[in-house]
Amino acid sequence: MSTSSVVLTHQLTKRYASGLLAVDGVDLDVREGDLFGFLGPNGAGKTTTIRMLLSLIAPTSGTVEVLGREVTLHSPHALEGVGTMVEGPAFYPYLSGERNLMIFDGAGAGGPRRTRRQRVRDVIERVGLADVGDRPVKAYSLGMRQRLGLASALLRTPRLLVLDEPTNGLDAQGIHELRTMFVDLVRDGTTIMLSSHLLAEVELICTRAAMMSAGRIVAQDDVRNLLAPTGWVRITTPDLERAVRALQDGPFHYEPIDPITVRVQIGDRAPELLNKAFVQDDIRVRELVVERPTLEDVFLERTGHGDIR
Amino acid sequence: MIRVELAKLLRRPRTWVTIALLSGLPVIVGIFVKASGLAPRPGEGPALLSEVLNNGLLFPAAALAIILPLFLPIAVSVIGGDTVAGEAANGTLRYLLTRPVGRSRLLTAKLVTVITFIFLAVIVVALVALAAGVVLFGISPLSSISATELSPFQTFVRTMLAILYIGWSMLGLGAIALFASTRTDSPLAASLATLAAFVGSQVLDLIEATESIQPFLPTHYWLRFVDFYRDPILWRDVTAGAIVQLVYVAVFLGAAWANFTTKDVTS
Numbered sequence: 345m346s347t348s349s350v351v352l353t354h355q356l357t358k359r360y361a362s363g364l365l366a367v368d369g370v371d372l373d374v375r376e377g378d379l380f381g382f383l384g385p386n387g388a389g390k391t392t393t394i395r396m397l398l399s400l401i402a403p404t405s406g407t408v409e410v411l412g413r414e415v416t417l418h419s420p421h422a423l424e425g426v427g428t429m430v431e432g433p434a435f436y437p438y439l440s441g442e443r444n445l446m447i448f449d450g451a452g453a454g455g456p457r458r459t460r461r462q463r464v465r466d467v468i469e470r471v472g473l474a475d476v477g478d479r480p481v482k483a484y485s486l487g488m489r490q491r492l493g494l495a496s497a498l499l500r501t502p503r504l505l506v507l508d509e510p511t512n513g514l515d516a517q518g519i520h521e522l523r524t525m526f527v528d529l530v531r532d533g534t535t536i537m538l539s540s541h542l543l544a545e546v547e548l549i550c551t552r553a554a555m556m557s558a559g560r561i562v563a564q565d566d567v568r569n570l571l572a573p574t575g576w577v578r579i580t581t582p583d584l585e586r587a588v589r590a591l592q593d594g595p596f597h598y599e600p601i602d603p604i605t606v607r608v609q610i611g612d613r614a615p616e617l618l619n620k621a622f623v624q625d626d627i628r629v630r631e632l633v634v635e636r637p638t639l640e641d642v643f644l645e646r647t648g649h650g651d652i653r
Numbered sequence: 654m655i656r657v658e659l660a661k662l663l664r665r666p667r668t669w670v671t672i673a674l675l676s677g678l679p680v681i682v683g684i685f686v687k688a689s690g691l692a693p694r695p696g697e698g699p700a701l702l703s704e705v706l707n708n709g710l711l712f713p714a715a716a717l718a719i720i721l722p723l724f725l726p727i728a729v730s731v732i733g734g735d736t737v738a739g740e741a742a743n744g745t746l747r748y749l750l751t752r753p754v755g756r757s758r759l760l761t762a763k764l765v766t767v768i769t770f771i772f773l774a775v776i777v778v779a780l781v782a783l784a785a786g787v788v789l790f791g792i793s794p795l796s797s798i799s800a801t802e803l804s805p806f807q808t809f810v811r812t813m814l815a816i817l818y819i820g821w822s823m824l825g826l827g828a829i830a831l832f833a834s835t836r837t838d839s840p841l842a843a844s845l846a847t848l849a850a851f852v853g854s855q856v857l858d859l860i861e862a863t864e865s866i867q868p869f870l871p872t873h874y875w876l877r878f879v880d881f882y883r884d885p886i887l888w889r890d891v892t893a894g895a896i897v898q899l900v901y902v903a904v905f906l907g908a909a910w911a912n913f914t915t916k917d918v919t920s
Contacts, residue, residue, distance in 0.1 A: 360917075398751045400918040417915065420753035428751045434744025438665055450657040452752030496748065 348376050348412070350504050350535045351397060356406035358392050366392040368559035369406070374504075374537050374552070379530045381546035381567070382539040383639065384556035390539045391431060393556070394508050398428055411503060424453055427502035429510055433493025437482035441473060441492050444481055449499050467495040472521075486513040494522070505529065505536045511545065523549050543639040547571070555643050562646040570642050573634050577615045579622070580605050580631040587627050594621075607635070654754055658762040659769060671728050672774050676781040678724065679716030683782070687789045700879045701798065705786060708793040710808045712786025713779040714882065717819050720778060721875055726851045729823050732770050733830025734844030736763040737913065741838040741920035756914045760831070764906065767827040772820045779816050801884040811886070815878045818891055822878075825871040825901030826851055832909040838920045868893065871901050 351374035358367040367389045374380045384390050395401040397408055399420035408415045413422035435444045445464040449455065455463060468477045471491040476484070484492065490513055497505055511519045526536055527549055540546050546553060547567065554564040563570060581587050584604055591598045596618075597609040610618060615634055622629050637645070662668055682699075686692050686706065695703045700718040704711050737760075740746035749759060796803040803811065829850050833843040854872040857863045867873050874894025880887040 395747075395917075395919070398747075399753065400747055400750060402915065402917060417756070420750070420755065423751055423753040426751070428748070430747050430751070432744065434748060436661065436665075436743070436745065438667075439661075443664070447657055447661060448748060448752060450660075451654060451749050452754045 349373050349409070350376050350378075350411055351380075351506075351537060352409040353393075353397070354407045354409075356393065356396060356408060357404050358389075358396060358401060359404045365559055367396070367403075370556070370559075370561050371564075372397075372554055372561070373564065374535065376535055377530065377533070378535050378537070378552045379526060379550050380535070380537045381550035381553035381639075382537060382556070383543055383546055383553055383643070384541065386541055388556040389559040390541075390556055391508060394430060394506060394539060397506060398423060398426070398430065400430075424500075425503040427497030427499070427505045429493045429497050429506075430508045432509075432512060433489045433496070435481040435489065435492065438480060440478050440480055441484065441488075441495075442468060442477040444492070445496055445499060448496050455500055463499060467498045468492075470498065471495040471525075487515065487518050490514055490518070494525075501534075503533075503535065505534055505538075507536065507538045509539055509541070511540070511542070519545070543643060547639045553639065555639075555646065557643070557647045563642060567639075570639065571636050573636050575611045576607050576609050576635040577618065578605060578607050578631075578633040578635055579618075579629060580633075581622070581627055581629050583627045586625065587622060590622065590625050590627065604630075654758050654762040655765050658766045662766045662770060668732070668770065668773075671732070672777050675720050675724055675728060675774055676716075676778045679712070679719045679778065679782050680785045682719055683712060683716075683785050683789050700876060701882065704796070704798050705790055707790070708796050708808075709786030709788070709790035710783070710792055710805055710812075711796055711798070711882075712790065713782040713812050714815050714878075716778055716782030716786075717775060717815065717878070718876070721819060721822075721878075725774065725819075725823060726826055726872075727848065728774060729767070729771060729826050730830055730844045730847035730851065733767045733827045734834050734842075734847050735840040736767060736831055737834040738837050738843040739834075739840040741918070742840055744920065746920055747918055750918060757910065760835075760910055760913050763834075764827075764831060767831060768824065771823045771827060775816050775820045775823075779812065796882075798882050801882065803882070803884065811881045814881045814886075818878045818881065818895070819875075821895055821898055822875045825898040825905075828902040828905035828909070829871070832905040832912070835909045835913040835916070869897060871897065873897070 351372055353370055353372045356367055356370040359365045370393055382390055392401060396403050397410060397415065399415050399417055402417050410422040411425050415422050436447065442464055445468065446460060449460050449464060468474055471494050473488060473491055473495065476488065481489065494510065497507065511522055514522065530536055550567050552566050553570060555562050579587065582604060584600065584606060587606060588600060591608065598606055600606045608618065615632060619629055619632050692703050692706045699715060701711055701715040702718065705715050740749065750756065792805065794805065796808045826847060830843065830847040833846040837843050851872065854870045858867050858870050858873050874890055874897060877890040877894055880891050
């Protein structure tokens with residue numbers, strides 16, 4: 345194995361006292377260097393899974409390994425290399441942003457006290473809150489709290505960031521900044537596991553993804569593979585009639601969609617050959633698009649129903 | 654972790670507001686006693702208040718007697734009930750636990766903050782009362798309580814013992830509050846549960862039918878701190894009171910620990 349797993353679960357299962365089977369035999373594998381998208385609709389079991397990874401909830405059965413060490417309620421030590429943001433940030437509202445981070449830095453096996461203030465300043469600057477660090481958190485806007493939450497997760501420069509719905513409450517500008525920051529962090533060697541119910545958002549940046557539905561993993565793969573071409577190309581041409589006639593003589597399955605567009609199933613053959621054939625027949629090709637699924641398409645296909653928010 | 658928890662306690666405005674209110678009430682009582690010259694007769698009203706007109710040095714003990722039956726237990730219930738449930742309601746519990754802070758360590762730190770609050774409160778109340786007592790009533794070379802006469806130094810020693818005993822007496826309630834606080838994500842519910850335990854104990858302590866269990870109630874020996882002002886000190890009841898507290902602390906800390914170290918944190 346060339347890359348090691350930073351999160352590895354085996355048949356992770358949680359049945360709540362109410363009888364609800366929230367997580368059902370989940371095998372997650374997040375590898376070093378991944379920007380890992382953990383996807384699924386609200387209520388699919390993402391948060392329960394993440395809470396089990398972070399030793400907040402005891403699994404009914406199955407195991408969790410984080411950064412190569414087993415995590416249980418009684419031995420959360422592996423989490424020392426993990427920065428977290430779970431279900432929104434939370435702070436002591438009567439204290440300043442900076443003081444809040446000092447408290448979180450000092451809790452658990454914190455870094456050296458000597459450099460605490462400097463560490464706190466660094467992360468506050470990194471998330472762009474340097475101007476308001478000394479204001480009490482109760483005066484912060486939702487977006488500022490979200491940034492402070494991220495700053496808190498970045499204390500002690502974690503090897504792994506586990507972020508649950510980190511873009512909640514941010515505006516378009518904030519979401520864009522966050523995305524850029526994630527990409528930078530991964531480039532610097534941090535692994536990020538990021539949950540979201542917004543598939544399109546994850547599609548933009550993630551390198552690997554797992555999809556969850558009703559407590560089970562329905563897909564887990566490199567995003568590149570999940571979004572592999574479907575084998576169909578879509579051709580737009582003002583000469584549709586002649587194009588269809590040409591296709592009738594050819595080996596490919598095809599379906600016209602509208603007066604100027606036709607879909608052709610070319611399988612794994614090169615689309616440029618089709619283009620060349622058309623051009624040689626003097627059929628004008630305005631556009632040739634290789635069809636790829638969106639993550640949403642993949643999700644709907646794997647779950648077999650269309651209920652995603 | 655203990656240092657962090659203490660910083661949170663001491664930097665929280667509520668802590669100091671609570672202590673200020675606890676200290677203020679006896680001072681108000683003292684001012685009225687002084688202004689009217691009317692102290693309760695011996696055996697009536699808060700313990701020792703009857704004696705302070707003659708001697709300000711006894712005012713700290715009288716002040717503690719004023720807050721002991723109701724206000725101090727309420728404060729302990731509120732602060733103790735907030736320890737874990739307050740973090741849960743606030744959402745910060747999950748961030749402390751994933752730092753990670755071991756659950757036993759967090760509970761220990763919370764226990765230390767409750768104990769710190771209790772002793773901080775009684776000491777501040779006693780100091781404020783001492784200042785107020787000296788200003789309002791002056792110092793008399795001899796404290797006489799009923800038939801007992803104590804020198805200022807003896808009065809000081811006895812008051813220290815009383816402070817220690819009263820703080821100690823709150824530990825049982827503090828442990829109950831900590832336990833309640835691990836059972837719920839609502840600090841209000843935890844505080845009210847603790848208050849219910851306190852009121853229940855007081856009720857059972859009042860009626861004759863429950864006489865057989867009264868020595869085992871957490872509040873039964875609270876007011877026996879006056880025994881420190883006898884000469885010689887009457888140790889029997891205060892010793893029993895101290896032991897009863899230890900039993901409550903052991904039982905409810907054990908329950909809190911068993912509960913907190915195994916529970917799912919979904920807040």
